[in-house]
Amino acid sequence: MSVDFDAVIIGAGFGGMYMLHRLRQKGFTARVFEAGTGVGGTWYWNRYPGARCDVESVQYSYQFSPELEQEWEWSERYATQPELLRYANHVADRFDLRRDIRFETRVTKATFDEKANLWRVEMEKGDKVAARFVITAMGCLSSPNTPKIPGLEDFKGPTYHTGNWPHEGVDFTGKTVGVIGTGSSAIQSIPIMAGQASHLTVFQRTANYTVPAHNKPLDPAYVRDVKANYREMRRRAKTKPAGIDFTINMASAIETPAAERNREFQARWDYGGLGFMASFSDLLLNDDSNKTAADFVRAKVLEVVKDPKTAEALVPKNIIGCKRLCVDDGYWSTFNRPNVTLVDISDAAIERITPTGLRAKGQDYTFDCLVLATGFDAMTGALLKVDFRGRGGATLKDKWNEGPKTYLGLTVVGFPNLFMITGPGSPSVLTNMLPSIEQHVDFIADCLEALRARGKTMIEAEPQAQEAWVGHVGEVSNITLRSTCSSWYVGANIPGKPRVFMPYIGGLPAYIQACEKVVANGYEGFALA
Structure with missing residues (x-):
């Protein structure tokens, strides 16, 4: 045939x-x-x-x-x-x-x-x-991964999944919103939804590490330089494990004196982006080195988030980099807003979705809209x-x-x-x-x-x-x-x-x-x- x-x-x-x-x-x-x-x-x-x-x-x-x-x-x-x-x-x-x-x-x-x-x-x-x-x-x-939570089909309001968002967009102005999940898409969307909603309730199973993006308009002079040297930049990128052209510091974190180590972490933090994990060459190879990076980021959470209980819940407990590192724009500071509540469900799963919200840890939460920021298969x-x-x-x-x-x-x-x-x-x-x-x-x-x-x-x-x-x-x-x-x-x-x-x-x-x-x-x- x-x-x-x-x-x-x-x-x-x-x-x-x-x-x-x-x-x-x-x-x-x-x-x-x-x-x-x-x-x-x-x-x-x-x-x-x-x-x-x-x-x-x-x-x-x-x-x-x-x-x-x-x-x-x-x-x-x-x-x-x-x-x-x-x-x-x-x-x-x-x-x-x-x-x-x-x-x-x-x-x-x-x-x-x-x-x-x-x-x-x-x-x-x-x-x-x-x-x-x-x-x-x-x-x-x-x-998209839609979690199998009992009662999900019972919710009377609109349900949205970050991986299949309505093309016309959603305006949460004046709405109460519940968000399940705190991965990459949640970390990007929560600050914006919080700026619209009358109240936002975030249900977190696992606190995640995130580094600031420090996003900004591109400087025309920088763009001209990139375009003049694109071939060389692409060549360098292909020699890096992640295929991204950023400088990898070949020193060991744990073998570097603490003051010098923190200066390097801070410089990467101030620059922003995924290059933070290239601060030292052994962050994903040595537990002790990894802990120095994890502790640096954990301290940043405690600096930014004002409520001690909320801050502690937002501090990641696992190894930095074993989950996808997130890049954010004002994520932690969003939890200082009076219209944002964090519910830590790390020790007890959501019991069920109800017609007006959900039940977790024996308490009922009500909201107009439900957002599933639950990632992908x-x-x-x-x-x-x-x-x-x-x-x-x-x-x-x-x-x-x-x-x-x-x-x-x-x-x-x-x-x-x-x-x-x-x-x-x-x-x-x-x-x-x-x-x-x-x-x-x-x-x-x-x-x-x-x-x-x-x-x-x-x-x-x-x-x-x-x-x-x-x-x-x-x-x-x-x-x-x-x-x-x-x-x-x-x-x-x-x-x-x-x-x-x-x-x-x-x-x-x-x-x-x-x-x-x-x-x-x-x-x-x-x-x-």
Whole structure:
């Protein structure tokens, strides 16, 4: 049977758009299927108040086109969701991508036809297409996690999830609002919601570390300098574990005299952003060094928050960096407002949602609106919403019953010609996503070109290569402190999800080197046919 397309791409975020562009460049036919009405992925769906990127905008951007780098003007140090969405739309228009994207089309099933060596892809509305390759570009944080709290459907007022916010926005002026969750999206949105609502009640299970963004409009002189030296900045970034160009202090925190250590922490704090964790080289390798950073941030909470009981509840108790570090704009000071109440539920879960609010720790709380800032089923959630069926009808869900297993975070044994952009087992969420996306897309595009040049039509990971990579991902995760606490990195926020550290923590440079070695050795670890 003939194929409709060389490749079907699922998702029109930054990964899907660049994948389409690269395949076109190489002469392949491709079609993108996108559930939303527009491009942008994460920045299409996440429209909650205060949503913005935690990587500086001049670095959280495509680098495949020098012309795009030069023509686009970022307005702020950390781009807001609306600006990032404008950027995505600009890219779609500039490279004429929309003609090969089908919006409002959700892929529900993809089955590998072993006789024809192709994928049969089915949509929610009943459409079907056949493609030689399927490439998922569905994002790592794109499947909202709605907690299974008793009575959730009983609440009479509107319920919102930060990961699926109404596109028209929400005005909380004069409303009483309850917020469940204090992760990244809550830390960004709570200060803005508090400025609108007549009263805001925040229900916190786990206090999180956050560092100030010190966001500001970009200085034109700074932008000119960046654009004049973009190539060098990108080159430096690729040598850093997170793929972000910031200076890593190679000294040990615990071996540095206290006064000098605190000066370094304060300088990073005053600059703002994720570079705080690069204050010293061993913050995620040595418990004692980590404690010095954690204590520095804890002291900041106590300095800012005036009520001692509230301040103590907001002080994080776990290791700094084992959960995603948040970047904020006035989060802790929000709890000094008279219209904001913090309810600590760390020692007792919410009992139930009621028609007028919720019950926690034996007390009833009432509010007009409920906001679920409860995060995502990360890394695997979106992938497992599609019924992928490989050889012998085996499902991806069954294959990953004990946790995701991949080769390079790109492919899975038993699922030929299926590629995942930033899948589990790749650096993805531990890095600047844009260069990680581009590296994966380039790998996949080059792979398809290599297959064509060799007269091959199928590629599949070999079992021993996948097992070796899974083992390596596990080994390097155990070296650091990141895997020592309950976080979405290990699926701990989803009841019943296997506890496996999902991203590759060895750093972007080591990962790129591993991929390059695979290619140099004739796609080592893959079977080609």
